[in-house]
Amino acid sequence: MVRAPCCEKMGLKKGPWTPEEDQVLVSHIQKNGHGNWRALPKQAGLLRCGKSCRLRWTNYLRPDIKRGNFSKEEEDTIIKLHETLGNRWSAIAARLPGRTDNEIKNVWHTHLKKRLKNHQATSQDIKKQSTQVQRSDPRTPVKIDDQPDESNFTDDHHHQDGKVTTSLGCAPVSPQHSSSELSTVTENDSAAIKQEKMDSPEYFPQIDESFWSEEFPVDNANVQSGIHDGLATNDMQFQFPLSPVAASDEDVNAYISNFDDGMDFWYDLFIRAGELPDLPEF
DNA sequence: AATTGATGCAACCGCATTACT
DNA sequence: TAGTAATGCGGTTGCATCAAT
Numbered sequence: 092m093v094r095a096p097c098c099e100k101m102g103l104k105k106g107p108w109t110p111e112e113d114q115v116l117v118s119h120i121q122k123n124g125h126g127n128w129r130a131l132p133k134q135a136g137l138l139r140c141g142k143s144c145r146l147r148w149t150n151y152l153r154p155d156i157k158r159g160n161f162s163k164e165e166e167d168t169i170i171k172l173h174e175t176l177g178n179r180w181s182a183i184a185a186r187l188p189g190r191t192d193n194e195i196k197n198v199w200h201t202h203l204k205k206r207l208k209n210h211q212a213t214s215q216d217i218k219k220q221s222t223q224v225q226r227s228d229p230r231t232p233v234k235i236d237d238q239p240d241e242s243n244f245t246d247d248h249h250h251q252d253g254k255v256t257t258s259l260g261c262a263p264v265s266p267q268h269s270s271s272e273l274s275t276v277t278e279n280d281s282a283a284i285k286q287e288k289m290d291s292p293e294y295f296p297q298i299d300e301s302f303w304s305e306e307f308p309v310d311n312a313n314v315q316s317g318i319h320d321g322l323a324t325n326d327m328q329f330q331f332p333l334s335p336v337a338a339s340d341e342d343v344n345a346y347i348s349n350f351d352d353g354m355d356f357w358y359d360l361f362i363r364a365g366e367l368p369d370l371p372e373f
Numbered sequence: 374a375a376t377t378g379a380t381g382c383a384a385c386c387g388c389a390t391t392a393c394t
Numbered sequence: 395t396a397g398t399a400a401t402g403c404g405g406t407t408g409c410a411t412c413a414a415t
Contacts, residue, residue, distance in 0.1 A: 107383070107409085129400065145401075146384065181403060192403075193383075201381055380412080390402070 104138045108147050112137060116144055117152050150193045157189025161198055169195055170203055 108116075119135035125148065128141035137144060150156075161169075165187060172183045180192035180199075187195065 105385075127400080141400085142386095143384080149402095150383075178404065196404075197382055375415105377415080378413090381410090383407105383409090385407075386405085388403090388405100390400100392398100392400075394396100394398080 102138070103132075103140050103143075105143070108151075112139070113147070113152055116147060120148060120152075146193075150191045155189060156191065161190075161202075165190070166198070166203060169199060170207065173199065173203075 115135055115137055119131065119137075123134065125131055125145070128145040131137075131141055132139045132144050135144075139147075168187060169183060172186055176182045178196075180196045184190055184192040184195050
């Protein structure tokens with residue numbers, strides 16, 4: 092295959108997008124869609140390559156993108172899915188509505204990998220200490236306060252009601268409950284079958300554009316201005332198809348607050364999409 | 374206040390895959 | 395069926411920001 096000339100050689104712009112470029116791209120896609128990314132920048136009057144436009148849209152400007160920090164539930168889900176799927180970020184992203192593969196990849200490398208490492212190190216320390224106690228001379232008295240070194244715990248570990256918990260949501264670490272529990276999915280014989288099932292389109296239905304254009308039950312839903320934390324300017328009056336994300340923060344929060352928790356919110360989205368997913372059994 | 378190192382994240386690069394002719 | 399174009403995807407980079415010194 093003949094590689095397309097790079098953007099610079101074509102006199103195209105690279106680097107961070109300006110709000111003006113964002114506005115041009117968004118308004119063009121709203122009017123014309125994005126059938127052909129390669130032709131899009133020329134049609135829209137952008138000095139960008141199609142690839143750059145696609146990336147900007149899919150990772151940042153898309154109205155159905157959920158911005159902001161990852162919830163603990165989302166992080167736990169990523170960790171579990173990563174055990175099953177590995178570095179298949181797009182597959183993981185497909186199971187986290189509103190999150191992009193790029194975002195998930197970043198979160199994994201910046202937060203979750205570190206957290207897992209700390210968690211495993213802590214578990215190994217405890218296991219080691221436990222083994223040492225078991226193997227030590229039975230005549231050696233065991234200290235009653237023989238607890239893991241507090242300094243081994245990072246910010247990811249918290250004390251609650253006298254128990255030690257981690258941000259991973261795992262049970263308190265003990266010699267009997269080591270970090271190996273985190274990898275049970277890959278060790279399970281059914282993992283491959285489960286993965287195949289999860290990869291099928293039936294498992295998590297695709298939400299098409301028409302879904303977002305449905306009226307959403309939020310106050311003031313008929314007028315959506317600005318973009319959710321993305322373009323950071325209220326001067327722009329983008330008229331996205333109605334979606335929970337394109338709505339203002341207040342509207343979204345008001346809508347989400349109707350649910351007991353965030354998962355119910357996303358579950359409702361699937362219901363609205365017309366198909367009820369078979370939720371993963373973790 | 375200035376410097377330095379760490380961190381987070383948007384964007385890019387290049388290979389793989391899919392679609393089209 | 396082969397060649398080409400378009401798109402998808404994962405790895406990597408570069409820069410802005412923040413915290414520590």
